[in-house]
Amino acid sequence: MMNAIVVRAFGGPEVLSFEAVPERLPGPGEVLVANRAIGVNFIDTYLREGIYKSAPPPFVLGNEGAGEIEAVGEGVGDFAPGDRVVYTSNLGAYAERTVVPAKNVLKLPGAIGFEDAAGSLLKGLTAEYLLHRTFKVGPEHTILIQAAAGGVGLLLTQWAKHLGATVIGTAGSPEKVALVRANGADHVIDYTRENFVERVREFTDGKGVDVVYDGVGKATFPASLDTLRPLGLFVSYGNASGVIEAFDILLLSQKGSLYVTRPTLGVYTNHREILLEQGDNLFGAIESGIVNVAVNARYELKDAADAHRALEGRKTTGATILLP
Numbered sequence: 001m002m003n004a005i006v007v008r009a010f011g012g013p014e015v016l017s018f019e020a021v022p023e024r025l026p027g028p029g030e031v032l033v034a035n036r037a038i039g040v041n042f043i044d045t046y047l048r049e050g051i052y053k054s055a056p057p058p059f060v061l062g063n064e065g066a067g068e069i070e071a072v073g074e075g076v077g078d079f080a081p082g083d084r085v086v087y088t089s090n091l092g093a094y095a096e097r098t099v100v101p102a103k104n105v106l107k108l109p110g111a112i113g114f115e116d117a118a119g120s121l122l123k124g125l126t127a128e129y130l131l132h133r134t135f136k137v138g139p140e141h142t143i144l145i146q147a148a149a150g151g152v153g154l155l156l157t158q159w160a161k162h163l164g165a166t167v168i169g170t171a172g173s174p175e176k177v178a179l180v181r182a183n184g185a186d187h188v189i190d191y192t193r194e195n196f197v198e199r200v201r202e203f204t205d206g207k208g209v210d211v212v213y214d215g216v217g218k219a220t221f222p223a224s225l226d227t228l229r230p231l232g233l234f235v236s237y238g239n240a241s242g243v244i245e246a247f248d249i250l251l252l253s254q255k256g257s258l259y260v261t262r263p264t265l266g267v268y269t270n271h272r273e274i275l276l277e278q279g280d281n282l283f284g285a286i287e288s289g290i291v292n293v294a295v296n297a298r299y300e301l302k303d304a305a306d307a308h309r310a311l312e313g314r315k316t317t318g319a320t321i322l323l324p
């Protein structure tokens with residue numbers, strides 16, 4: 001038996017139950033990882049609430065962890081016991097040990113510690129594909145990052161600046177605004193006090209931005225569309241404030257022949273060769289200082305509900321991790 005956080009029924013943070021659960025050995029193509037640090041991500045709250053229904057309760061929550069391989073299943077040649085690894089896209093990470101498909105696992109470079117790995121893999125791979133694959137950001141672009149002080153937001157901000165873009169960020173308090181500015185953004189808007197559409201128009205001489213990266217969802221829609229130039233791209237990659245409701249597609253025509261995409265990380269990481277490439281890009285960005293992983297909150301595994309309350313209560317910046 002081992003300790004884990006189990007979702008017994010869909011609901012608020014109170015449904016997270018710290019309990020002893022049975023363990024199993026890795027099957028064919030799987031590895032057993034002893035978790036040293038576990039990433040907390042907004043997707044964990046959607047799965048807990050049942051907004052994303054990938055598994056019926058009861059299930060062990062968690063999509064990201066870093067630690068050491070304890071055992072490998074039949075047919076696994078790339079990993080051996082003792083390897084330092086990090087993994088994502090797999091339920092069951094809020095636990096002392098997790099059985100993971102080997103295809104989801106990356107070897108961790110020696111220079112990156114378990115806490116930084118667990119705080120950055122899922123969020124960093126997301127920033128990698130958003131800036132390099134959803135849209136190739138470069139020096140000729142001006143972009144808007146909503147909730148730029150968050151886990152994905154801070155990584156997006158730093159990486160986009162390295163790519164030479166002009167970066168406008170939004171954040172929900174004066175302290176968060178200062179943090180985003182310290183991470184390199186050219187302009188930062190406190191969107192709880194200021195009209196972010198008007199401010200973006202001012203910063204861009206009325207032209208609008210090329211791309212808006214929006215993980216906030218309901219609260220910033222459709223206003224995010226009004227920050228775009230004609231033919232601009234709205235990247236809706238999350239729903240921290242709630243899911244965007246169905247809308248009239250004519251809106252895109254009226255607001256300037258806009259493009260819209262609603263991407264998800266799994267579509268990239270399901271291909272092993274893309275995951276390896278993304279991992280190399282992210283680890284390279286961390287090792288060379290292009291991005292600095294901000295693990296700003298640590299909780300014991302048993303206190304996962306408190307971590308969720310802080311994340312959903314907009315009390316966090318950067319990454320939050322759990323320690324088993």
Ligand SMILES: NC(=O)c1ccc[n+]([C@@H]2O[C@H](COP(=O)([O-])OP(=O)(O)OC[C@H]3O[C@@H](n4cnc5c(N)ncnc54)[C@H](OP(=O)(O)O)[C@@H]3O)[C@@H](O)[C@H]2O)c1
Pocket residue numbers: 040041042043122123126147148149150151152153170171172173176215216219237238239240241242263264265266311312313314315316317318
């Ligand atoms: N599609 C993908 O592939 C993918 C992958 C990873 C993450 N995501 C998405 O990326 C977004 C960021 O994830 P994260 O884990 O890094 O979280 P996070 O950004 O650290 O936390 C969410 C932030 O959203 C802002 N927010 C605005 N309105 C909110 C509300 N009503 N309730 C809660 N938060 C609100 C808050 O910042 P302020 O206080 O500054 O407003 C909050 O800190 C999430 O939407 C997540 O689902 C998507």
